[in-house]
Amino acid sequence: ADFSTHAAGLLMDYSKTNIDATALASLLALVDHADVAARRSAMFAGDVINQTENRAVLHTALRNVDGGAIMVDGTDVMPELNATFARMAKFANAVRDGQFQGAGGAITDVVNIGIGGSDLGPAMAARALSPYHDGPRCHFVSNVDGADIADALRGLDAARTLVIVASKSFTTIETMLNARTARAWMSETVDDPAAQFVAISTAEDETARFGIHPDRMFGFEDWVGGRYSVWGPIGLSLMLAIGPQALDAVRRGGQEMDRHFKAAESH
Numbered sequence: 001a002d003f004s005t006h007a008a009g010l011l012m013d014y015s016k017t018n019i020d021a022t023a024l025a026s027l028l029a030l031v032d033h034a035d036v037a038a039r040r041s042a043m044f045a046g047d048v049i050n051q052t053e054n055r056a057v058l059h060t061a062l063r064n065v066d067g068g069a070i071m072v073d074g075t076d077v078m079p080e081l082n083a084t085f086a087r088m089a090k091f092a093n094a095v096r097d098g099q100f101q102g103a104g105g106a107i108t109d110v111v112n113i114g115i116g117g118s119d120l121g122p123a124m125a126a127r128a129l130s131p132y133h134d135g136p137r138c139h140f141v142s143n144v145d146g147a148d149i150a151d152a153l154r155g156l157d158a159a160r161t162l163v164i165v166a167s168k169s170f171t172t173i174e175t176m177l178n179a180r181t182a183r184a185w186m187s188e189t190v191d192d193p194a195a196q197f198v199a200i201s202t203a204e205d206e207t208a209r210f211g212i213h214p215d216r217m218f219g220f221e222d223w224v225g226g227r228y229s230v231w232g233p234i235g236l237s238l239m240l241a242i243g244p245q246a247l248d249a250v251r252r253g254g255q256e257m258d259r260h261f262k263a264a265e266s267h
Contacts, residue, residue: 059228063254089244104159114166117226144174170206
């Protein structure tokens with residue numbers, strides 16, 4: 001009872017660690033000393049709290065399903081975010097119900113190519129939510145070692161595979177090497193391989209040069225750090241696997257925890 005808490009329908013049990021009452025009291029005192037409450041408020045307000053890169057930290061906006069405006073530099077970021085989510089949902093539904101097809105028919109497999117936060121978040125969430133998968137199978141490639149992508153592509157039908165390339169700049173060396181490898185693999189059997197590629201990026205010139213149509217490009221802002229980005233466009237592979245409605249439920253769960261975190265007192 002002393003070393004557990006409930007929030008957002010979850011039990012967080014830390015009683016199995018080495019923490020004791022003295023350590024807990026010291027940690028809570030440190031929270032007050034560091035003025036975490038003020039820093040928390042600054043984060044939710046969209047203030048520039050990432051001093052290293054001089055930017056806001058607003059992964060909370062990606063989970064703001066039912067909330068109001070979130071301001072960054074005097075601009076509400078929610079309308080553009082909601083428009084991007086609507087585009088993602090429309091595309092995901094088209095893939096899942098067979099309206100969007102590859103050269104060989106309905107998409108059966110999705111290969112997500114990224115690195116760091118463009119890989120770890122969606123790969124973890126896809127594995128954790130595997131019981132809820134009712135869409136195409138998802139595969140994740142991040143290692144620049146060719147064995148990784150060779151293993152991922154082995155046994156797949158290129159004509160029924162969708163490739164997601166996740167890179168904000170679309171110049172990340174490891175990601176683009178794997179993307180070109182996937183395109184070469186697909187071109188062996190598909191006349192227009194770029195038609196089966198999606199970009200999670202904001203570099204229009206680079207994605208166009210790769211051959212990806214603007215309708216299949218989904219951007220994200222620099223106020224979402226890589227390791228937190230699974231909640232946004234980087235999570236497209238997850239949306240394809242479990243569906244837009246299920247991903248909305250995941251986001252609402254995150255929103256509930258955000259609200260708890262925003263209002264909770266340390267005790």
